[in-house]
Amino acid sequence: MPRRDERELLVGLDIGTSKCVAVIGQVMPEGGVEVVGEASAPNRGVNRGDVVNIDATVQSIRRAVENAEQMAGCRAQSVHVGMSGTHLQSRNSTGVAPVRGREVTQKDVESVIDAARAVLIPADQRILHVIPQEYMVDGRDGIHEPVGMFGVRLEARVHMISGSESAQLNIRKCVESCDLTLDRLIVPHLAASEAVLLPEEKTLGVCMVDLGAGTADIAVFRGGAVRHTAVLALGGNLVTNDISVAFRTPHQFAEEIKIAYGCALPEMVAASDVIEVRGVGDGPARQLSRHTLAEVIKPRYEEIFRFLRKELQRSETYEMVAGGGVVLTGGASAMPGVQELAEAVFEVPVRIGLPQNIRGLNDLARDPGYATAVGLLLHGHRAAPRSIAGQERHPSYWVRRIKEWVAGNF
Numbered sequence: 001m002p003r004r005d006e007r008e009l010l011v012g013l014d015i016g017t018s019k020c021v022a023v024i025g026q027v028m029p030e031g032g033v034e035v036v037g038e039a040s041a042p043n044r045g046v047n048r049g050d051v052v053n054i055d056a057t058v059q060s061i062r063r064a065v066e067n068a069e070q071m072a073g074c075r076a077q078s079v080h081v082g083m084s085g086t087h088l089q090s091r092n093s094t095g096v097a098p099v100r101g102r103e104v105t106q107k108d109v110e111s112v113i114d115a116a117r118a119v120l121i122p123a124d125q126r127i128l129h130v131i132p133q134e135y136m137v138d139g140r141d142g143i144h145e146p147v148g149m150f151g152v153r154l155e156a157r158v159h160m161i162s163g164s165e166s167a168q169l170n171i172r173k174c175v176e177s178c179d180l181t182l183d184r185l186i187v188p189h190l191a192a193s194e195a196v197l198l199p200e201e202k203t204l205g206v207c208m209v210d211l212g213a214g215t216a217d218i219a220v221f222r223g224g225a226v227r228h229t230a231v232l233a234l235g236g237n238l239v240t241n242d243i244s245v246a247f248r249t250p251h252q253f254a255e256e257i258k259i260a261y262g263c264a265l266p267e268m269v270a271a272s273d274v275i276e277v278r279g280v281g282d283g284p285a286r287q288l289s290r291h292t293l294a295e296v297i298k299p300r301y302e303e304i305f306r307f308l309r310k311e312l313q314r315s316e317t318y319e320m321v322a323g324g325g326v327v328l329t330g331g332a333s334a335m336p337g338v339q340e341l342a343e344a345v346f347e348v349p350v351r352i353g354l355p356q357n358i359r360g361l362n363d364l365a366r367d368p369g370y371a372t373a374v375g376l377l378l379h380g381h382r383a384a385p386r387s388i389a390g391q392e393r394h395p396s397y398w399v400r401r402i403k404e405w406v407a408g409n410f
């Protein structure tokens with residue numbers, strides 16, 4: 001029987017449209033989490049956040065998790081999984097409950113949350129998150145911790161997120177096919193917010209945008225609580241498609257050109273800067289200026305940001321983010337010039353959010369595409385710090401330990 005690891009480990013698994021990311025974190029005795037293993041693998045089984053091919057998704061999860069396990073020297077057993085998709089729905093709701101004694105107890109809080117979640121949702125949807133925004137005791141509002149207060153009537157305002165039951169079952173099936181247990185299903189906007197936002201921003205008012213390959217997941221915070229969340233079918237794949245069509249080059253080359261030479265602001269690149277573009281099939285390669293490439297990229301990013309601004313206005317949360325502005329994260333926010341362009345469209349301060357609040361690997365911290373996976377670890381740790389008491393050790397751990405022992409003795 002494999003030995004169990006004495007370290008307390010958590011595993012975050014982000015199942016994205018372009019790639020699966022697995023991050024293994026060690027819970028430190030003094031608090032906090034340190035990343036001890038991470039890996040990603042391309043994923044062809046997800047479209048706009050939704051699983052459309054189980055086998056391809058299973059393969060991608062397996063590769064990411066196995067490589068992360070090797071790096072951490074352990075075997076993952078249970079995982080905190082990120083799931084997106086345009087099937088996710090959100091709503092704000094309120095509930096009322098009587099205070100049974102004279103002081104509010106934890107039981108009263110549970111009752112009022114139950115009352116708030118008792119709203120009609122479509123038959124195919126299942127609730128994923130019920131997040132308290134604030135409580136009111138006898139009409140006094142702005143209360144975050146009501147337990148112990150005197151009163152007779154307790155009210156709660158909550159933000160609820162639900163998702164299609166079949167989408168949740170598909171994710172569970174993919175995870176379990178890799179011999180992993182699904183610990184918790186978490187939406188990526190909440191996870192990424194945990195990794196990139198500062199507490200002051202959440203208080204002031206901020207909109208976090210996780211701009212991935214297939215979806216833009218947004219979460220608005222104000223007064224320290226979630227006010228609005230949404231998933232829009234907008235992402236980096238649209239930019240790649242534009243490049244592919246404009247320069248008649250296959251999608252894969254368009255993606256490579258975009259990442260190596262792309263810029264969202266044509267004025268940031270010189271027209272004399274020339275790159276080579278491969279044609280379709282045996283067609284000859286052509287020369288292309290980076291300025292022309294940027295002229296194709298800019299309108300698409302501009303359109304994405306305009307849609308996101310409209311979503312904030314539609315949900316009446318645009319005014320809420322005036323203080324903290326917009327924090328962009330996700331792989332598609334890594335494009336040079338994106339921050340400046342977003343600022344011009346949103347007309348509020350914009351910054352690029354990199355994963356933080358975590359120790360460990362440095363490369364990871366520099367990649368906004370890892371924000372969700374890191375956030376899954378942090379969310380899992382905060383929600384249930386001792387949910388996974390150890391994972392099995394990977395055989396590579398013992399090979400490495402023996403090598404270290406031999407090296408140390410000779």
Ligand SMILES: Nc1ncnc2c1ncn2[C@@H]1O[C@H](COP(=O)(O)OP(=O)(O)OP(=O)(O)O)[C@@H](O)[C@H]1O
Nearest residue numbers: 016017018019212213214215236237331332334335
């Ligand atoms: N340096 C870069 N410059 C521009 N775009 C980039 C860069 N790096 C990654 N991207 C783009 O980011 C997107 C992938 O981001 P991310 O890994 O956050 O998506 P995902 O989680 O797989 O997808 P989703 O969240 O939509 O399900 C792709 O469209 C990719 O082209």
Ligand SMILES: [Mg+2]
Nearest residue numbers: 016188212372
């Ligand atoms: Mg993502």
